[in-house]
Amino acid sequence: MEDLAQGVACVEASGCVGQCSKGPNGMYSEKSGAKGKITNKLNKYSKLTEMLNDVIQGFALDDLQSRVHKIKFAIRREENADTRMQAIEETLSSFDGQQKQLHPELVAQMLCLRSREMMKADPSAAYNDLRDALILRPDWPWAFVTLAQVLDNLHMPRGALACMQKAIEIGTGVDKNALTRGMVRLERKAADSKGPDVPPAGIEMDIRYIKEKSLAGGESQKQPKDKEKKEKGEKSEKSDKREKKVTKDGKEVKASKAKSKSKKDGSGKKEKEKANAEDAEKAAKEKLELEKANEMEPAAEAAETNDVPEEAPKTRQESKPKEEKKVPKPASEPKDGAENMVVKSVEAFKDIVMQKEVRPKNLEKAKSKDEKDKKKEKKKKKTKKKKPEKSDAAAGEYQDWQLRNSEWANHDCLRMTFACKGKASKSFESPIWHIDLAANIGEDGEEIQRSYTPLSNAEDYKKGVLVLLIKVYPTGKMSSYLGKMKAGDSILVSRPVATVDPQEYPEGAIMVAGGSAVVVALQVATAMLPQIADSFHLYLCNRKQPDVLLMDEFNVLLEAYPKFHMTNCLSQDQSPENPGGRSSWSSGRLNTELLSGAPQNLKVIMSGPDPLCKMVAQTFMEMGKQEDDIACLDTDLDDLLHPDGGEEEVLISKMKSSPQLPPAEKTEEQRVEVPRARIKASKSQVISIDSLVSPVIAKPVAGLGLFSSLFLCGCKPTDAFSEDIHEDSVKQKR
Numbered sequence: 001m002e003d004l005a006q007g008v009a010c011v012e013a014s015g016c017v018g019q020c021s022k023g024p025n026g027m028y029s030e031k032s033g034a035k036g037k038i039t040n041k042l043n044k045y046s047k048l049t050e051m052l053n054d055v056i057q058g059f060a061l062d063d064l065q066s067r068v069h070k071i072k073f074a075i076r077r078e079e080n081a082d083t084r085m086q087a088i089e090e091t092l093s094s095f096d097g098q099q100k101q102l103h104p105e106l107v108a109q110m111l112c113l114r115s116r117e118m119m120k121a122d123p124s125a126a127y128n129d130l131r132d133a134l135i136l137r138p139d140w141p142w143a144f145v146t147l148a149q150v151l152d153n154l155h156m157p158r159g160a161l162a163c164m165q166k167a168i169e170i171g172t173g174v175d176k177n178a179l180t181r182g183m184v185r186l187e188r189k190a191a192d193s194k195g196p197d198v199p200p201a202g203i204e205m206d207i208r209y210i211k212e213k214s215l216a217g218g219e220s221q222k223q224p225k226d227k228e229k230k231e232k233g234e235k236s237e238k239s240d241k242r243e244k245k246v247t248k249d250g251k252e253v254k255a256s257k258a259k260s261k262s263k264k265d266g267s268g269k270k271e272k273e274k275a276n277a278e279d280a281e282k283a284a285k286e287k288l289e290l291e292k293a294n295e296m297e298p299a300a301e302a303a304e305t306n307d308v309p310e311e312a313p314k315t316r317q318e319s320k321p322k323e324e325k326k327v328p329k330p331a332s333e334p335k336d337g338a339e340n341m342v343v344k345s346v347e348a349f350k351d352i353v354m355q356k357e358v359r360p361k362n363l364e365k366a367k368s369k370d371e372k373d374k375k376k377e378k379k380k381k382k383t384k385k386k387k388p389e390k391s392d393a394a395a396g397e398y399q400d401w402q403l404r405n406s407e408w409a410n411h412d413c414l415r416m417t418f419a420c421k422g423k424a425s426k427s428f429e430s431p432i433w434h435i436d437l438a439a440n441i442g443e444d445g446e447e448i449q450r451s452y453t454p455l456s457n458a459e460d461y462k463k464g465v466l467v468l469l470i471k472v473y474p475t476g477k478m479s480s481y482l483g484k485m486k487a488g489d490s491i492l493v494s495r496p497v498a499t500v501d502p503q504e505y506p507e508g509a510i511m512v513a514g515g516s517a518v519v520v521a522l523q524v525a526t527a528m529l530p531q532i533a534d535s536f537h538l539y540l541c542n543r544k545q546p547d548v549l550l551m552d553e554f555n556v557l558l559e560a561y562p563k564f565h566m567t568n569c570l571s572q573d574q575s576p577e578n579p580g581g582r583s584s585w586s587s588g589r590l591n592t593e594l595l596s597g598a599p600q601n602l603k604v605i606m607s608g609p610d611p612l613c614k615m616v617a618q619t620f621m622e623m624g625k626q627e628d629d630i631a632c633l634d635t636d637l638d639d640l641l642h643p644d645g646g647e648e649e650v651l652i653s654k655m656k657s658s659p660q661l662p663p664a665e666k667t668e669e670q671r672v673e674v675p676r677a678r679i680k681a682s683k684s685q686v687i688s689i690d691s692l693v694s695p696v697i698a699k700p701v702a703g704l705g706l707f708s709s710l711f712l713c714g715c716k717p718t719d720a721f722s723e724d725i726h727e728d729s730v731k732q733k734r
């Protein structure tokens, strides 16, 4: 979304918009922070562009942008790594010069995608791609986030931290809370490493902002200088060695001399020289942009010798001819129209970069003003002798909760009790709610988030108590991690998040729950039963009798509410002989006959493994229900019912037959100053308006006030619950 909105809107992360079952959702509002128009099910490229069209007047993409964004959408969802890489390479090589000049952001985005593919196998290539992406888009937070991952993989936590800081500082299009959590882990790593980062061979730390922080710190703070000196010595030795070339007669000479010799020999062809000159001009300009935009390490040796050392920052322009600074500027002597145009667009791009460069300074000013204001505020508070309010999790942050106790509720379900280490949030948006748990798991410390519906209630949460019932899957990332937690261990817990809005079910509902979704079912039933006009029908699906949990609680509700009907389905077991209570029991899988027993005017809520939810949705649709009448809490219903998706999914294969991207439609003259909206996407994001040059649209955006906001709720329903038969086919969706 952020890529699509570039130039017209900044996308920022925020909290949930409370419609998880219909997510991913997008929300646009006129005032930052206030809730506004929500668009549901933003799970297709076409739906994203539809929403932007809808809320941002004047939003438009040219053919090239549309095509590349569709390809990116498809690449991100493609499971086969080779296919992804092929599509990326094809797209990158299909950009022509004009397209690159007109849409540098698209090239940067593709480079970033490629670096993600290569970060494990070839981190130095991944680094170089990101470096090139940052030449094209120096203020793109996502490139810094990706660079952080690359440096983290290279065991360079300080450099990674600097990248994360930069991404947070720029702030658009990233989930700052998630990044802050990532920083905690990196800080730990940096503390453990006790010294400056050590860049491995092949990584030239040439982005000064990152380099300074990466090579500083710890006990060895003094070392970097010596080390740098030493490195520099080694470097010039190295570059000296590299400069040496072997002439025909077998003598080693300095490369520059070798070149002038070849010139004297008359071996250099005129065309080659011209091409070299163009390359050199381009490379010099790009290097200049990067130095300015990212405070790149100036190539000291080059300044001295007028040569660009071979180990100078590598763009994919490959090698740079040594005489580049002596080359007459093509700009002053345009040979033909096309050449002139390219030079012009380079200049135009430079202007854009320079303009963007101004932003951080403005930000700095704003920041120092902010700091002054904060200081004033603090002073005021001091004089009033008021303690500063401790922040809670209401803003969407996670808090540390400590495991106090855990016990097995049956053969695979753990009942876990947590206590909040700080002050727990008191803001609840719905009586049907859940929390998200987040933890860095596995060797890579990958951040995993999963949703869980507490057994304990809202009042308990406010007091800082949380009881969860967790079904532990041996192959499940989060559940097996939880299974290994010991009393005293901590985990990050989100503020309460709305799961469904009971107001949308005034008559009642039909609910189908598989396995551990029993907790969700109990909460939904408890919240809905007192207020519904008709009835509530629960189908609880398990494999065997010992899997069935919380029947005491359900029996209490069955006693209290005659409008509550419950059917227990045991797919691999007989019904119990004397189950007690009002619930009915059925042996065998849930089927059409059982489902048709519920009143067909009621809407459906499902939670469980994908195959179960898919079967239930299809059955109800055959009975005449619309997709809108069915909510799936775990997986996007559209994905379940139409797994082959839309046009973007077949785009990668189509690309092979027509790899050439369409010609760019707009010239740089068509770029105009437009107000920049601010988008909020969630796990959500806010749009604010700055004035930036937009490469996206030709018309100024009208009608957006200074605080216009668009929230994008990424509350993508997570994977399914266990319903016996389907366990292995459940795919992680989050």
Ligand SMILES: Cc1cc2nc3c(=O)[nH]c(=O)nc-3n(C[C@H](O)[C@H](O)[C@H](O)COP(=O)(O)OP(=O)(O)OC[C@H]3O[C@@H](n4cnc5c(N)ncnc54)[C@H](O)[C@@H]3O)c2cc1C
Residues within 6 Å of the ligand: 434, 450, 451, 452, 453, 454, 469, 470, 471, 472, 473, 474, 475, 476, 477, 478, 479, 480, 499, 515, 516, 517, 519, 520, 608, 609, 633, 634, 717, 718, 719, 720, 721, 722, 723, 726, 727, 728, 729, 730, 731, 732
């Ligand atoms: C609103 C909401 C509330 C939820 N509340 C609870 C709750 O109270 N208690 C609870 O235990 N879970 C709950 N879940 C499910 C939970 O979020 C996770 O999906 C679940 O714990 C599995 O995550 P994992 O990381 O362990 O498994 P993953 O790493 O995501 O999955 C890896 C493998 O584990 C197995 N597996 C994982 N999940 C399932 C499944 N659901 N059914 C069958 N096999 C599976 C599969 O073999 C799968 O391939 C809830 C989900 C939502 C959306």
